[in-house]
Amino acid sequence: MTDHSRIGEVLSTLDEELPRALDRLVEFLRIPSISTDPAYKGEVRRAAEWLCAELTSLGFEAGLRDTPGHPMVVAHSPKGTRRPLLFYGHYDVQPVDPLDLWERPPFEPQIEDTPQGKVIRGRGASDDKGQLMTFVEAFRAWKAVHGSLPSDLVLLFEGEEESGSPSLRPFLRENAEELRAGVAMICDTGLYADGRPAITTQLRGLYGDEIVLRAADRDLHSGSFGGLAANPIQVLVDALSTIKDATGRVTLPGFYDGVEELSGELRADWDALGFDPGEFLSRVGLKHPIGEQGRTGLEMVWNRPTFEINGITGGYTGDGFKTVLPAEARAKVSFRLTGAQDPERIREAFRAHIRAHVPADCTVEFHGHGASPASRMDISDPAFTAAKAALSQEWGREAAYIGAGGSIPIAGDFKEILGMDSMLIGFARDDDRIHSPNEKYDLDSFAKGARSWARILAALG
Amino acid sequence: MTDHSRIGEVLSTLDEELPRALDRLVEFLRIPSISTDPAYKGEVRRAAEWLCAELTSLGFEAGLRDTPGHPMVVAHSPKGTRRPLLFYGHYDVQPVDPLDLWERPPFEPQIEDTPQGKVIRGRGASDDKGQLMTFVEAFRAWKAVHGSLPSDLVLLFEGEEESGSPSLRPFLRENAEELRAGVAMICDTGLYADGRPAITTQLRGLYGDEIVLRAADRDLHSGSFGGLAANPIQVLVDALSTIKDATGRVTLPGFYDGVEELSGELRADWDALGFDPGEFLSRVGLKHPIGEQGRTGLEMVWNRPTFEINGITGGYTGDGFKTVLPAEARAKVSFRLTGAQDPERIREAFRAHIRAHVPADCTVEFHGHGASPASRMDISDPAFTAAKAALSQEWGREAAYIGAGGSIPIAGDFKEILGMDSMLIGFARDDDRIHSPNEKYDLDSFAKGARSWARILAALG
Numbered sequence: 001m002t003d004h005s006r007i008g009e010v011l012s013t014l015d016e017e018l019p020r021a022l023d024r025l026v027e028f029l030r031i032p033s034i035s036t037d038p039a040y041k042g043e044v045r046r047a048a049e050w051l052c053a054e055l056t057s058l059g060f061e062a063g064l065r066d067t068p069g070h071p072m073v074v075a076h077s078p079k080g081t082r083r084p085l086l087f088y089g090h091y092d093v094q095p096v097d098p099l100d101l102w103e104r105p106p107f108e109p110q111i112e113d114t115p116q117g118k119v120i121r122g123r124g125a126s127d128d129k130g131q132l133m134t135f136v137e138a139f140r141a142w143k144a145v146h147g148s149l150p151s152d153l154v155l156l157f158e159g160e161e162e163s164g165s166p167s168l169r170p171f172l173r174e175n176a177e178e179l180r181a182g183v184a185m186i187c188d189t190g191l192y193a194d195g196r197p198a199i200t201t202q203l204r205g206l207y208g209d210e211i212v213l214r215a216a217d218r219d220l221h222s223g224s225f226g227g228l229a230a231n232p233i234q235v236l237v238d239a240l241s242t243i244k245d246a247t248g249r250v251t252l253p254g255f256y257d258g259v260e261e262l263s264g265e266l267r268a269d270w271d272a273l274g275f276d277p278g279e280f281l282s283r284v285g286l287k288h289p290i291g292e293q294g295r296t297g298l299e300m301v302w303n304r305p306t307f308e309i310n311g312i313t314g315g316y317t318g319d320g321f322k323t324v325l326p327a328e329a330r331a332k333v334s335f336r337l338t339g340a341q342d343p344e345r346i347r348e349a350f351r352a353h354i355r356a357h358v359p360a361d362c363t364v365e366f367h368g369h370g371a372s373p374a375s376r377m378d379i380s381d382p383a384f385t386a387a388k389a390a391l392s393q394e395w396g397r398e399a400a401y402i403g404a405g406g407s408i409p410i411a412g413d414f415k416e417i418l419g420m421d422s423m424l425i426g427f428a429r430d431d432d433r434i435h436s437p438n439e440k441y442d443l444d445s446f447a448k449g450a451r452s453w454a455r456i457l458a459a460l461g
Numbered sequence: 462m463t464d465h466s467r468i469g470e471v472l473s474t475l476d477e478e479l480p481r482a483l484d485r486l487v488e489f490l491r492i493p494s495i496s497t498d499p500a501y502k503g504e505v506r507r508a509a510e511w512l513c514a515e516l517t518s519l520g521f522e523a524g525l526r527d528t529p530g531h532p533m534v535v536a537h538s539p540k541g542t543r544r545p546l547l548f549y550g551h552y553d554v555q556p557v558d559p560l561d562l563w564e565r566p567p568f569e570p571q572i573e574d575t576p577q578g579k580v581i582r583g584r585g586a587s588d589d590k591g592q593l594m595t596f597v598e599a600f601r602a603w604k605a606v607h608g609s610l611p612s613d614l615v616l617l618f619e620g621e622e623e624s625g626s627p628s629l630r631p632f633l634r635e636n637a638e639e640l641r642a643g644v645a646m647i648c649d650t651g652l653y654a655d656g657r658p659a660i661t662t663q664l665r666g667l668y669g670d671e672i673v674l675r676a677a678d679r680d681l682h683s684g685s686f687g688g689l690a691a692n693p694i695q696v697l698v699d700a701l702s703t704i705k706d707a708t709g710r711v712t713l714p715g716f717y718d719g720v721e722e723l724s725g726e727l728r729a730d731w732d733a734l735g736f737d738p739g740e741f742l743s744r745v746g747l748k749h750p751i752g753e754q755g756r757t758g759l760e761m762v763w764n765r766p767t768f769e770i771n772g773i774t775g776g777y778t779g780d781g782f783k784t785v786l787p788a789e790a791r792a793k794v795s796f797r798l799t800g801a802q803d804p805e806r807i808r809e810a811f812r813a814h815i816r817a818h819v820p821a822d823c824t825v826e827f828h829g830h831g832a833s834p835a836s837r838m839d840i841s842d843p844a845f846t847a848a849k850a851a852l853s854q855e856w857g858r859e860a861a862y863i864g865a866g867g868s869i870p871i872a873g874d875f876k877e878i879l880g881m882d883s884m885l886i887g888f889a890r891d892d893d894r895i896h897s898p899n900e901k902y903d904l905d906s907f908a909k910g911a912r913s914w915a916r917i918l919a920a921l922g
Contacts, residue, residue, distance in 0.1 A: 204684065206784070208782050208784070210782070215746075215747060216742075216745040216746050216747050217745055217746030218745060218746075220745060221867060222767070222769045222771060222795060222797065222866075222867075223665065223797065223865070223866045223867020223868065224762065224866050224867060225745070225762065225866070226762065226767045226769050226795075226797050226866060227752040227753070227761040227762050227765055227766075227767040227797065227866070228738060228741070228742065228750050228751065228752050228758055228761045228762050229742060229745065229747055229750075229751065230747060230749070230751045231751075231769055231770060233770040233771075233772075233773050234701075234702075234705070234769070234770055237698045237701045237702045237770065237773070238702045240695075240698045240702075241695075241698045241699045241701075241702035241703070242702075244695070277689060280689070281677075281689065281690060281822075284677040284678055284679060284681060284686070284690065285676075285677050285678030285679075285822075286676060286677050286690055286691060286822045287821070287822045288691070288820060288821050288822050289689050289690075290689065290690065290691045290692075290820060291688040291689050292688070297689055300688040300689045301685065301686065301687065301688050301689050304688055305688075306683070306687045306688040308683045308687050308692055308695070308784075308786060309692060309694040309695055309698065309775075309776065310683060310694075310776050310777055310782070310783060310784055310785050310786070310787075311694075311775065311776035311777040311778045311783070311785070311787070312694050312698070312773055312774065312775050312776060312778070312790070313773065313774050313775075313778040314770075314772065314773050314774075315770065315771050315772035315773060315793070316771055316772040316793060317772045317773070317774040317791070317793070320830070321669050321671070321771070321793060321795075321830040321831070322771060322772070322793075323667070323669070323769070323771055323795050323867075324771050324772070325769060325771070326771075326772075329773070330778070332776070332777060332778070332782060332783075334683060334687075334782075334784050336683065336684065336687050336688065359749060359751060360748070360749050361742075361746075361747045361748045361749050369781070369782040370782070404684070405683075405684040405685050405686070405687060405688070406682065406683075406684020406685060406784075407684065
């Protein structure tokens with residue numbers, strides 16, 4: 001068992017070491033590890049090597065593990081009797097274009113004073129190098145105080161997160177025994193909107209599909225054929241408009257199988273967030289929630305499944321006008337999934353619905369784009385309660401269990417391949433401009449983030 | 462009164478003169494009068510001058526009339542006591558690209574033997590120089606036999622038909638007194654599909670509109686906003702899918718006001734055409750007519766109004782997938798109109814329907830693209846009966862009154878601005894490849910076309 005009295009020393013060490021920790025982060029951020037651009041392949045590897053050297057210096061048994069893409073960094077602390085914990089982050093970053101919108105070079109990070117406090121600005125500061133280093137600095141301070149690392153830690157740092165993680169699932173499968181832990185810590189998320197610390201305990205799943213509907217073997221003139229020949233845009237529009245009813249519910253048979261109502265505990269946490277959907281929408285020029293009747297705003301985005309048309313195209317879309325009956329129309333659609341909804345069954349129901357709308361001499365083709373179920377963590381695991389308490393203590397306000405409307409595929413992958421739940425805890429803020437020019441990370445997020453992990457390590461000890 | 466016995470002489474003259482007539486047509490076709498390309502401005506004018514000289518040599522009082530675009534050629538035969546007839550054609554041609562698909566230079570026409578008979582091949586051979594010259598050769602032969610032109614002819618040959626006729630309506634308005642006649646002859650159409658001579662007596666009108674639907678002030682992530690924020694594609698799809706019901710009828714209030722059932726006479730003619738919608742559709746890879754229940758194929762394309770979505774776009778339409786909730790979605794739609802349907806009322810009903818589907822915080826913008834009512838000729842005018850009989854005699858088979866599913870704006874313009882009906886009579890064939898490489902016109906169409914006009918002139922004398 002960890003000596004709880006020493007957490008104070010670990011936190012003091014973190015505070016004292018903050019300037020050095022920032023120097024290290026700056027050094028890490030100076031490596032342009034843009035994973036999606038082959039021109040930066042060497043730099044991505046250099047970032048992995050930098051990280052590996054840091055971890056080795058702390059006493060981890062760390063190494064680069066080659067994949068068909070960029071390497072994984074895997075590290076282990078000494079074996080012991082703790083419940084193993086896996087820490088996941090990524091060391092690659094997004095491209096920087098448009099470069100001319102950056103106020104300073106994206107890979108020459110610096111500390112800036114802003115009206116909202118000090119920030120470190122540069123590509124990757126928040127997503128995800130700054131967050132990843134909150135782990136590393138917590139381990140370092142722990143080592144400094146205790147003389148040794150916490151035992152039974154597994155670190156997995158990926159270099160392809162910003163380019164679709166093509167190697168991740170095969171790597172998890174091939175190294176399942178080595179990587180499996182009691183629970184995973186994922187640092188790729190943020191504080192709740194108002195700065196409240198939060199643990200994301202459920203994420204919606206996703207099923208995406210593309211429909212290609214073909215009618216005549218060429219574009220037709222609507223004067224010669226209009227009224228007689230099938231118009232694939234009309235067929236598509238009719239098929240898509242019947243997927244939701246007037247109350248916003250999806251009409252596909254069996255669609256709601258597995259969808260679960262919110263538990264009392266989560267509902268209380270979510271209600272306490274004081275989410276105002278009108279205010280939320282007003283930031284993007286809207287006012288009125290358009291989701292299912294009788295649901296709160298947070299239910300709509302976190303706990304209810306959706307159907308969305310993400311793209312549609314057909315016929316003449318240029319300037320002016322062309323009275324064409326097109327040969328083809330296309331749509332990209334996606335379903336956000338919750339609870340135990342089965343993406344495969346939804347795929348079947350969706351495709352059957354579309355096919356039922358397609359006239360005899362039209363054809364339809366589907367191109368699936370991913371199918372992942374929703375992730376729901378088991379919050380009865382005492383690790384969740386302990387982490388939540390640690391976060392509340394560090395930030396001086398009650399931490400909340402929250403949901404996420406989007407998918408974080410890694411959480412689903414850990415569940416599916418390694419059979420473990422994830423705690424998604426991060427300290428990014430809504431205004432961090434991740435993926436955009438002038439990305440930043442608050443020094444407060446960095447400092448209190450590292451302190452949070454130290455407390456969580458102690459609490460789970 | 463014309464001496465009817467001399468029509469035989471006129472026809473013989475046409476037959477004897479055919480080689481010279483073809484030489485003239487070749488000369489005319491050698492002028493690259495591409496109206497849409499400013500580089501050919503001088504050539505367009507040269508074609509007008511060539512035509513004007515031909516007409517003057519026949520005894521017409523002919524002249525070029527300048528417009529903001531290309532000139533009109535207007536010619537008059539001597540005043541007399543006939544009911545005035547206006548003849549309309551156009552001397553400009555389509556561009557020739559893709560040039561590499563032409564088997565010979567498009568402006569070096571020649572007579573070719575084909576398995577289907579002799580043709581003259583070159584840009585404009587069918588559309589519309591060849592057809593226009595069927596008028597001119599008929600006048601020439603008439604003059605040769607009678608010593609003078611038929612009286613009371615007005616010729617209007619346009620040089621902007623292939624570039625949208627921007628000067629036509631103003632020109633008609635400014636010269637209405639001069640151009641108004643009892644009936645107009647328009648030579649810009651074809652034989653019926655099987656080669657039967659035909660007079661087009663009704664054309665569908667058109668109302669086009671573009672819808673721009675806007676929701677949020679930026680593209681949104683469907684994970685963060687899906688289920689809560691309005692999706693303009695869904696709004697658009699829902700609005701468009703309710704414009705037609707399951708039987709193919711348009712649901713807009715008052716939409717069918719003014720639509721007329723086919724008269725017994727037209728129905729008999731149309732039935733006699735033996736139109737097989739399945740066969741017609743099979744040429745473009747379809748089989749099943751998709752129009753209003755209980756209507757014949759020809760009714761669907763000629764006598765029933767339609768609603769068509771001609772183009773739609775919104776969200777992400779590139780390769781791969783993007784879970785975006787777009788800020789905007791657009792559609793271009795058109796209605797083909799029949800009978801006395803009023804485009805303005807249909808515009809109002811359509812826009813009211815769309816607006817009723819738009820949620821409070823979305824906006825919709827419309828961009829109208831033309832509104833023209835259907836054209837229906839008064840076939841109780843004896844000129845129609847006479848022309849139909851003349852055509853039947855020349856072609857050795859019963860001529861038919863037919864409809865057209867598309868608009869020929871000139872017919873509507875003549876009706877609206879000059880108050881006169883048009884007889885649309887032409888000799889083009891479906892395989893003439895107008896607007897495409899290797900355009901041709903059958904010598905048979907040219908020779909019998911000129912003979913047809915001679916007969917019609919005699920019959921209307």
